[in-house]
Amino acid sequence: MWRILALVLSAAVVNVTATTSSPLDGLYALVQRRLPDHASSFTFQLTEGEGDSYIISDTPAKHHGITVECTTVSACARGLYAYLTDFGGVDIWWTGSRLDRLPRELPVIGDPVHGAAIVPYRYHFNTVTFDYTAAFWTVEQWELELDWLALRGVNLPLAWVGYEYILIEVFREAGLSDTDISSFLSGPAFQAWNRFGNIQGSWGGELPMQWVNDQFALQKQILARMTELGMTPVLPAFTGFVPRAMSTVHSNASIVNGSQWAPGFPPSLTNVSFLEPFDPLFATLQKSFIAKQQEAYGANISHIYTLDQYNENNPFSGNLSYLSSISEGTFTSLRAADPDAVWMLQGWLFFSSEAFWTNERIEAYLGGVPTNDSMIVLDLYSEAQPQWNRTSSYFGKQWVWCELHDYGGTIGLEGNLDAITTGPIAALNSPGSSMKGMGLTMEGQEGNEIVYDLLLDQAWSSSPINIASYVKGWVSRRYLVEPLPSAAQEAWRILSTTVYNNQDPNSQSTIKNIYELEPVLTGLVNRTGILPTVIPYDTNSTIVPALQLLVKAKAQNAALSTVPEFVHDVVDVSRQLLSNRFIDAYTALIDTYNNTNVTSDAVIRAGQPLMTILSQLDALLATNENFLLSSWIAQARNLSHGDESYAAYLEYNARNQITLWGPDGEINDYASKAWAGLISTYYAARWQTFIDYLASTKRLARPFDTSAFSNQMILLGQEWDVQIWGEGPGEHWGVSGENVWGLVDQILETWA
Numbered sequence: 202m203w204r205i206l207a208l209v210l211s212a213a214v215v216n217v218t219a220t221t222s223s224p225l226d227g228l229y230a231l232v233q234r235r236l237p238d239h240a241s242s243f244t245f246q247l248t249e250g251e252g253d254s255y256i257i258s259d260t261p262a263k264h265h266g267i268t269v270e271c272t273t274v275s276a277c278a279r280g281l282y283a284y285l286t287d288f289g290g291v292d293i294w295w296t297g298s299r300l301d302r303l304p305r306e307l308p309v310i311g312d313p314v315h316g317a318a319i320v321p322y323r324y325h326f327n328t329v330t331f332d333y334t335a336a337f338w339t340v341e342q343w344e345l346e347l348d349w350l351a352l353r354g355v356n357l358p359l360a361w362v363g364y365e366y367i368l369i370e371v372f373r374e375a376g377l378s379d380t381d382i383s384s385f386l387s388g389p390a391f392q393a394w395n396r397f398g399n400i401q402g403s404w405g406g407e408l409p410m411q412w413v414n415d416q417f418a419l420q421k422q423i424l425a426r427m428t429e430l431g432m433t434p435v436l437p438a439f440t441g442f443v444p445r446a447m448s449t450v451h452s453n454a455s456i457v458n459g460s461q462w463a464p465g466f467p468p469s470l471t472n473v474s475f476l477e478p479f480d481p482l483f484a485t486l487q488k489s490f491i492a493k494q495q496e497a498y499g500a501n502i503s504h505i506y507t508l509d510q511y512n513e514n515n516p517f518s519g520n521l522s523y524l525s526s527i528s529e530g531t532f533t534s535l536r537a538a539d540p541d542a543v544w545m546l547q548g549w550l551f552f553s554s555e556a557f558w559t560n561e562r563i564e565a566y567l568g569g570v571p572t573n574d575s576m577i578v579l580d581l582y583s584e585a586q587p588q589w590n591r592t593s594s595y596f597g598k599q600w601v602w603c604e605l606h607d608y609g610g611t612i613g614l615e616g617n618l619d620a621i622t623t624g625p626i627a628a629l630n631s632p633g634s635s636m637k638g639m640g641l642t643m644e645g646q647e648g649n650e651i652v653y654d655l656l657l658d659q660a661w662s663s664s665p666i667n668i669a670s671y672v673k674g675w676v677s678r679r680y681l682v683e684p685l686p687s688a689a690q691e692a693w694r695i696l697s698t699t700v701y702n703n704q705d706p707n708s709q710s711t712i713k714n715i716y717e718l719e720p721v722l723t724g725l726v727n728r729t730g731i732l733p734t735v736i737p738y739d740t741n742s743t744i745v746p747a748l749q750l751l752v753k754a755k756a757q758n759a760a761l762s763t764v765p766e767f768v769h770d771v772v773d774v775s776r777q778l779l780s781n782r783f784i785d786a787y788t789a790l791i792d793t794y795n796n797t798n799v800t801s802d803a804v805i806r807a808g809q810p811l812m813t814i815l816s817q818l819d820a821l822l823a824t825n826e827n828f829l830l831s832s833w834i835a836q837a838r839n840l841s842h843g844d845e846s847y848a849a850y851l852e853y854n855a856r857n858q859i860t861l862w863g864p865d866g867e868i869n870d871y872a873s874k875a876w877a878g879l880i881s882t883y884y885a886a887r888w889q890t891f892i893d894y895l896a897s898t899k900r901l902a903r904p905f906d907t908s909a910f911s912n913q914m915i916l917l918g919q920e921w922d923v924q925i926w927g928e929g930p931g932e933h934w935g936v937s938g939e940n941v942w943g944l945v946d947q948i949l950e951t952w953a
């Protein structure tokens with residue numbers, strides 16, 4: 202009954218057609234899903250108005266309820282979130298929804314509260330997040346993610362899943378055989394880089410049609426949910442990357458080979474063929490692609506297309522007229538297929554290939570697209586390496602201020618809260634700014650949730666958010682106990698003003714743990730740049746007291762030990778302590794080794810602390826479901842429909858991505874993980890091999906042979922990648938039964 206009433210109310214203010222569905226149904230379903238005890242307490246109403254804004258107020262009725270009026274469905278979702286967080290004191294996290302902890306008696310608002318987005322676009326995902334984090338996600342994981350996004354007011358999520366289904370149809374229509382096509386497509390954990398034209402083909406077996414079909418079915422569910430939650434999915438388009446055989450089948454087409462993407466990949470796996478957009482065949486394939494996609498998902502669910510042609514591969518020529526002919530051809534093909542098409546470009550290339558992409562070339566390339574509102578550029582790494590400020594605000598094209606922050610799904614504490622509050626506001630207010638959005642473009646969605654929350658919240662505040670009070674509110678929602686011991690707030694005051702106040706632009710991204718890197722004698726410590734290993738704070742006065750305070754808070758209120766987010770954070774901070782101490786242990790080992798007179802026994806002894814830390818780390822992480830290799834592998838295998846050889850193939854993909862990344866370690870350890878199971882069966886094995894090797898060179902009075910040792914490491918990785926999980930000693934599915942608090946006490950005793 203309440204639902205029909207709400208429908209009538211909203212129909213009165215907007216022109217809803219006389220069907221049984223309302224644009225707000227998706228939000229009512231979200232309330233039903235996350236707040237079943239309050240299903241009838243919330244009323245949503247669409248109203249006329251500019252931009253995305255909401256008003257939340259008390260519903261005058263017998264039973265207290267809440268009314269959210271909004272100009273868009275996304276604004277209503279955000280209005281609901283404003284109520285749940287600011288008044289209800291609850292939140293939804295990557296680790297799960299705690300919205301069901303909303304008080305039975307709904308808190309009263311009093312004077313109505315108004316909120317508005319400061320930018321039209323709130324964006325989420327990086328093309329590679331679909332592999333580093335979401336490659337094997339189930340529908341349930343997508344559901345949590347999309348609720349998390351909708352409530353935070355995201356209205357422009359990227360939607361790559363299932364791309365290959367449509368692409369295969371297009372290639373078949375163009376006359377390619379299934380063999381031609383399958384030699385082009387990449388494995389389930391590597392599709393992002395095939396979509397980017399970085400790689401082609403696969404290692405470890407061809408992509409099965411079962412995968413393609415299942416992902417296509419999943420995409421339909423994802424798109425339906427995004428749409429009903431008021432989001433406009435950013436859809437794929439035809440990029441120009443084609444199987445080699447396209448040059449034979451269409452011998453007159455202008456097809457060039459791209460460059461080698463990363464060192465080590467042979468031409469059969471990279472140098473991807475690119476059909477140049479000014480060739481008429483490009484427009485034909487684009488039309489076919491968009492038509493098939495519209496037929497599959499609906500014609501009007503989105504007109505915004507993600508399309509990247511030069512991500513980490515430079516154009517065939519730097520000639521300005523060549524560059525503008527490429528973008529002009531691409532855009533013309535999009536508009537011919539969809540008259541409302543808007544082209545979204547992931548702007549990483551302008552930073553990663555800054556030497557090629559001079560301002561003149563960027564202007565020529567962007568200038569090939571006629572109007573300023575027909576393109577959206579993601580300024581991908583705005584928090585540390587913005588490009589909008591050297592390109593006259595992308596020469597007037599719309600652009601989005603993005604936080605990148607995490608490479609390869611690496612797990613390590615880091616953030617710069619100041620940059621993500623003041624940065625976007627300064628950019629928005631800069632003279633001639635064409636900034637139209639804010640968003641998250643993390644490569645992997647792993648940990649440091651506070652920095653991601655903060656940016657999406659900043660998109661609804663026209664002045665920089667006050668960090669100290671923000672952190673307090675965030676901690677109290679996250680830990681949800683009454684009373685919350687002040688020690689927990691103090692722990693986060695320390696973290697937020699030190700670990701999350703990293704002002705050094707050369708280490709702004711999740712800090713890589715050195716034990717996840719291939720052991721070597723030199724160069725592991727104090728790295729800056731893309732995968733920093735430098736620790737930009739003093740562990741003893743930050744991580745150590747923060748962990749002690751969290752443990753103290755739990756002693757003061759034992760209920761904390763039942764809060765999943767609290768336990769997650771205790772494990773995460775303990776993990777960081779061990780990780781930082783590993784650096785000291787490693788440095789001591791190398792110092793010992795470099796002493797020419799030292800015995801092999803002394804080297805073995807100096808190696809002992811490294812192995813102790815790895816063993817403690819593995820035991821610690823094994824207690825928590827968020828830090829398990831077995832979860833990643835189980836998710837992958839779970840998609841096999843019980844077919845054992847398909848399960849092994851999926852497992853290989855899952856393992857190879859986080860280790861060798863390529864058949865022979867081409868991008869070794871880029872997507873490494875602080876996961877139990879991975880540490881015990883892989884990293885520990887590598888470090889033990891290293892220590893033994895160091896000792897043997899002393900015993901045999903031989904020099905360290907770096908390349909021979911590295912080859913040995915790659916072989917070890919190849920063996921590990923093809924193992925089947927659960928067959929080795931000490932491998933188990935799910936969390937271990939060990940008491941996390943005992944382990945944390947022990948870690949503090951040893952390493953504080």
Ligand SMILES: *[C@@H]1O[C@H](CO)[C@@H](O)[C@H](O)[C@H]1NC(C)=O
Binds near residue numbers: 452453
């Ligand atoms: C390719 O171009 C040549 C020369 O213009 C023409 O004779 C030939 O018919 C074309 N072939 C195809 C397949 O279009």
Ligand SMILES: *[C@@H]1O[C@H](CO)[C@@H](O)[C@H](O)[C@H]1NC(C)=O
Binds near residue numbers: 456457458468469472
């Ligand atoms: C592209 O590379 C393949 C070998 O991988 C080669 O056979 C082909 O001729 C190249 N195409 C062009 C246009 O250079």
Ligand SMILES: *[C@@H]1O[C@H](CO)[C@@H](O)[C@H](O)[C@H]1NC(C)=O
Binds near residue numbers: 459461468472
């Ligand atoms: C692959 O690209 C590299 C440059 O990155 C180039 O030297 C090589 O010739 C290319 N190979 C092919 C087959 O196109």
Ligand SMILES: *[C@@H]1O[C@H](CO)[C@@H](O)[C@H](O)[C@H]1NC(C)=O
Binds near residue numbers: 500501
């Ligand atoms: C898509 O929207 C356009 C413009 O509003 C409309 O003309 C067209 O009929 C719609 N197509 C479908 C399939 O709903």
Ligand SMILES: *[C@@H]1O[C@H](CO)[C@@H](O)[C@H](O)[C@H]1NC(C)=O
Binds near residue numbers: 521
């Ligand atoms: C740039 O490309 C155009 C068209 O292909 C050509 O006419 C022109 O000569 C080229 N200019 C340079 C400097 O290479």
Ligand SMILES: *[C@@H]1O[C@H](CO)[C@@H](O)[C@H](O)[C@H]1NC(C)=O
Binds near residue numbers: 585586587590591
């Ligand atoms: C753009 O801003 C960044 C970060 O503040 C700064 O390091 C860089 O020098 C600026 N670039 C230009 C061209 O102003």
Ligand SMILES: *[C@@H]1O[C@H](CO)[C@@H](O)[C@H](O)[C@H]1NC(C)=O
Binds near residue numbers: 596
């Ligand atoms: C795009 O924006 C730039 C900068 O504001 C402006 O100079 C240019 O005229 C605009 N282009 C069009 C086609 O409106």
Ligand SMILES: *[C@@H]1O[C@H](CO)[C@@H](O)[C@H](O)[C@H]1NC(C)=O
Binds near residue numbers: 788
């Ligand atoms: C890393 O940097 C720290 C701080 O500057 C310094 O104390 C330490 O010696 C450096 N370690 C190595 C191995 O370079």
Ligand SMILES: *[C@@H]1O[C@H](CO)[C@@H](O)[C@H](O)[C@H]1NC(C)=O
Binds near residue numbers: 741952953
């Ligand atoms: C940090 O504390 C450890 C353990 O008490 C101690 O060994 C180390 O010297 C301290 N490091 C610094 C930089 O103060």
Ligand SMILES: *[C@@H]1O[C@H](CO)[C@@H](O)[C@H](O)[C@H]1NC(C)=O
Binds near residue numbers: 792795
């Ligand atoms: C240890 O020795 C290696 C190889 O001789 C050298 O490259 C490295 O810089 C040395 N490290 C230290 C900390 O002395």
Ligand SMILES: *[C@@H]1O[C@H](CO)[C@@H](O)[C@H](O)[C@H]1NC(C)=O
Binds near residue numbers: 798
């Ligand atoms: C190694 O031993 C020799 C002989 O006792 C001594 O001269 C030399 O200084 C020692 N080297 C180091 C690095 O301790």
Ligand SMILES: *[C@@H]1O[C@H](CO)[C@@H](O)[C@H](O)[C@H]1NC(C)=O
Binds near residue numbers: 339835
């Ligand atoms: C396996 O897939 C089913 C169906 O999507 C899901 O309910 C279950 O949670 C999955 N299990 C794992 C371990 O991912």
